[in-house]
Amino acid sequence: MKCRFCSTPLHDVFLDLGSAPPSNAFLTADALNAPETWFPLKLFTCEKCHLVQVDEVQSHSALFASDYVYYSSFSRSWLAHAERYVDSAVTRLGLNQKSLVMEIASNDGYLLQYVAARGIPCIGIEPTGGTALAARQKGIETIERFFGNEFAEEFVHQRGNADLIVANNVLAHVPDINDFVAGLALVLAEQGAITIEFPHLMELVKHRQFDTVYHEHFSYFSLHTVKAIFATHGLRLWNVEQLSTHGGSLRIWAAHEHSHHLQKPAVDALLEKEALAGMNDLTFYRGFQSQADKVKNDCLAFLLQQHRTDRKVVGYGAAAKGNTLLNYAGVKADLLPYVVDASPHKQGHWLPGSRIPVLDESRLRQDRPDFVLILPWNLREEIIDQLGYVRTWGGRFVTCVPDLITD
Incomplete structure (x- = not known):
């Protein structure tokens, strides 16, 4: 097994939970009479880039099928979080009726509904059929596809570039991280912005959040590792926010390397905090x-x-x-x-x-x-x-x- 970002052979075990069925593979009454397939659930730390990751033991498409049961809109606090974000992003980036907002893994339209309510053009990219249908019922245009470089090329040819790309709690779900980030760079407008939220690995370790490990989460990120991944594809992190969601998450703001977005002090401050915590050394991940x-x-x-x-x-x-x-x-x-x-x-x-x-x-x-x-x-x-x-x-x-x- 090799690191899904830098291809370094993986040897250091971060966590071994034995085996389990996929965590969102809920059973129907009929399925109770059939065997379940359990897959190994074992995480490794890359000794070079420190990406914590699980092997892709079940295919991406099988994990995110049409009967996927997670609908974002059933959490009031998550809806409020999304609405606050839209208010802030629209103001910060000066988005208007001439802008285009894309959300990747848009689920049931929980976030884009607040973009659409402002009259700003938006589109969701969501591979699971049930949630995509729920979004369309809210009036949100939704393309039922997985996002990646191939999709990005098609989209840009047909629709142009996006001024804001939102991807909340999806980066961990991507088996081919390089293909995904390359696609982001391709779709993003020259002076556009990307915001991505993901659970912070430092908080996972600090607060013993081992239960956030499951097969749908292929990767677990620190800021310094995400910075390296994005830089490889010509994207620069210019801001980061520490959030309370999902037990402690980061929201990164990224742009093309030569865009006008000025880097905020928060980026270097958090990189230093991670270094002081030992996250740039394998010792942090052992135990x-x-x-x-x-x-x-x-x-x-x-x-x-x-x-x-x-x-x-x-x-x-x-x-x-x-x-x-x-x-x-x-x-x-x-x-x-x-x-x-x-x-x-x-x-x-x-x-x-x-x-x-x-x-x-x-x-x-x-x-x-x-x-x-x-x-x-x-x-x-x-x-x-x-x-x-x-x-x-x-x-x-x-x-x-x-x-x-x-x-």
Whole structure:
């Protein structure tokens, strides 16, 4: 196996979670009678560029098929985040009715709806059929394709260049990172801007967020590695923002190397912070396995203790990160009888691997569990606020990452 960016042979193991089914491969009732395919889930660190990555053990197109169940618009906080971003980007870049905004992995139109509302031309690139349809129903033009260099050439020939390219939480999902970034450079207008959001590897390590590892995430990034990848394709990072989303993310602003965008001090400041944390040395990446194991063992011990004392624990949020945690810990329906979720696209299905059923939230009021285990811990406050009624019968909330916390 070689690094997907610089082709250096990979030897250093960052994390080994054994094997698991794809985290968004939810099961139908019929599928419960068929075998599931589990794939190795093992990450390596490149000794040259320090890109943390998993081998592509399942094809990109299989992971992001038409029945993909993640719809961005079911999180209120994520919609608010998108709206704030659009307000800021439009003002900062002076976008208007003559501009073109492209979003890659535009999902169900969660972000572009705010661009369209301002009368700014926009287009989504989204490979999964269900979410693309949902976006079109919002009036968002959506091309149902994977983005890459070949697509970029076709697009520029037919439609021209984009003044703003948005790509939120997709960089990690790309198996051929060089092809993807080369495509960005091709589509971007001469003085245009690219903004990309992705979970920050420094925060993942610091807060033991091993459950954000799953097959759809091919790569895990530091700023210094992303800077090197973009520079290889003639793109320059001119600003970076540190965000609270997804447990700690970065939003980078990039442009063509010779564009007029002036580099902000935040870029060098964060590069220095990463260097001081040791991210430019392999030592930083070693020892993460024991941190992941502690989170897993603490979670399992909690569930076993509640089971022994006849306290009922159920889950909230059929999130991919929850599936990583449950499958690595070997949790089944005897310890967590069901998970509730707000998305009707997940309700009536079963979690991959653990085969725990996904139910409507109304089941909580019916059963009055002692504990609600919040699997998407990054939305902890939003979910606790939404489920405040659980406290009326003495119910409590639990999260396992980065530490076991009961509230």
